[in-house]
Amino acid sequence: MKKFKVPMRYVPISATILVFFIVYLIGIISFENFGSPKVFLDLFIDNAYLGIAAIGTALVILTGGIDLSVGSIIAFTSILIAKMISTGCNAVLAIVLALVIGILFGMLQGWLIHSFSLPPFLVTLAGMFFIRGCGFIVSEESIGIKNDPVFNFIQNDLTIKLGKGLNLRFIVILYIVVLITAIIFSQRTRAGRSIYAIGDNELAATLMGIPVGRTKIMTYTIAGFCSALAGVVYAIYLKAGNPLNCVGLEMDAIAAVVIGGTLLTGGVGYVFGSLFGVLVLGLIQTLIVFDGRINSWWTRIIVGLLVLAFIFMQNLITKISKSKSKAH
């Protein structure tokens, strides 16, 4: 039988890409200017922070864990940077400090999860509360970032002009760089492969001599870093910080990862898929904005349905591959 066949493990990600193109096609057919490059580029600009956050979430989910502190860390870092800049601090210092806090916070969460075998769900939940509260301690109100030389430099000079009024903004470049790094890390390094091994079967990974603890703590640290970086990107994108921002963004990130074809129980999926997950979320939002008649809450319902569809598909695939492995 020489039939063209997609290997089972590529089915979810192929489905994601298919969904993306279908939604994009619907947009192009329905609206005149939907296919313009500007719309496509805006998709990246508007969702760069979500994409970076989703990378961290994807890695954590691949280990079989979950990170619910994403949205709160974004809000915290953005308000911290805005506050520090408004008090006259150097923006670079503020960004570095924010990233360091993100890394340390992720490490702390990973340490608690691994060392005391606490459920990741609970620890990151507490982390979410904690860091959100910390954001409110920094400032209870939104702070704008005005006329900061570093931010202006990022905005004006770190943009690649593609002509025709199209600009590849720094945050998009940053997202793509982080994404490629994460893909290479997860597919081509020993630590990256360990993540898959742990997510598939933690006990087996331990017995194989994989440093489970170190890898898990590292993954949560990376997730903390990604969230903090997403916060930096968010601050650049909005030129402001607000402790109320991004409530529930972790759910968007998780949804993007699930739609991106990653199994929520871990071990199966690709970081690459999160790109298309994020793009699908962004496309649905753009479609609704273009339409103008449909209300924005349809986004949530459609995203929920998509998540459901992908969960069903994953479930089916898991069952099929299980029955196959039994047959062998």
Next chain:
Amino acid sequence: MNKTSNKFRHLVWPLVSLALLLLFNAIFTDNFFKIEIKKSDSAQEAVQTPVVKDELPAAAGEASEAAEAAVQAGEGAVQAAAQEAEAQAPAEQAAEQAPAKSDKGVSIFGYYLYGTPIDILNQGAKVMVLAIGMTLVIATGGIDISVGAVMAIAGAIAALLISLLDAGSCPGAGMGPNLYWIIPVAAALILSTLAGFWNGMLVAGFGIQPMVATLVLMVAGRGVAQLITDGQIITFDNPGLVFLCNGHALFLPFSVWIVVTMYVVAGLLTRKTAFGLFIESVGNNERASRYAGIEARRIKWLTYVICGFCAGVAGLLAASNIKCADSNNAGLYLELDAILATVIGGTSMAGGRFFLSGSLVGAILIQTLTTTMYMKNVSPAIVAVPKAMVVIIVCLLQSPVFRAKVLAIFASKAAKGGVQ
């Protein structure tokens, strides 16, 4: 003797924490335990409410503006303001407040208790109700993270129906405003039970991991709620619906009696029938209990249905408390509070054992902590920080690994001491 002490062992830590917190309040917070008996003269006023219905649209407009402002500040801020106002009011202000408070609801017997501890019970009712359902779900080894969204749905449908009934454009309006509130309440409970049924179908019917399955409704639920209310914050003023969380009966807030009723029913259901045993058995080992002849799927399914129902009750209480349905903020993060209350109460996240009483104490502990913060003028947003620390500390205390490590430290110290 030993057996009874074992039976209540899970309650020791939460009760000790609660006692410490109350002790702190007794020393550092003025009038914390002061409970007054207020006379309610609201019986007539509540009946009058429909008479002044002509003024309603204007008032509702104002209220929705205020509510929209509250969206920004978060529901917590509204609660905080309410609680601060109620809790910190000195005696003479309290006297002024009495009429303002009395229009909130009816009181049977004309008297009710009034004070911070009562307020804690009233405000904590939502989480207590949620925790009952959550405890049963967690006991089967599952989790339901959609309860907050289900609360929003329940509040939304109730508010929508009551506004339709007020306008007279819904069958049943003929019953009059003192009776027809039963329709939205029933609709909200039915809808939330259906939501629980849906969760149960995904988890028990299709075998999807509970966290993943309930994530669907968590993501989509608020969208559904907004769909119901058309994105508006619907305010209402129906005496029956407002009574749920603001009224008093038998000296206590009515919501407390709702909690008591649900707790007793749940307790009887789980401890006086085999249902509780089945739940624990499924949570311990699903396959083994299936081989033993227990309908594991049906048991799991049922716990999600119960959890959905509880979320519906909590949603009604939340909507009744602020007299409006706010799809974005109703029950936001309350799923976490419910899980937290359950875990504090000694129910293991792995399933297999559950303590309804512990969950109730956990919920009261959380609310006491929150109220204490408010009374110490801590911003409602920052309350999250100590709450998170409590979660981690409680989790650590309950973690066998942590206990073993601490014991090992003590043991090594003792051993060193022995050598010296």
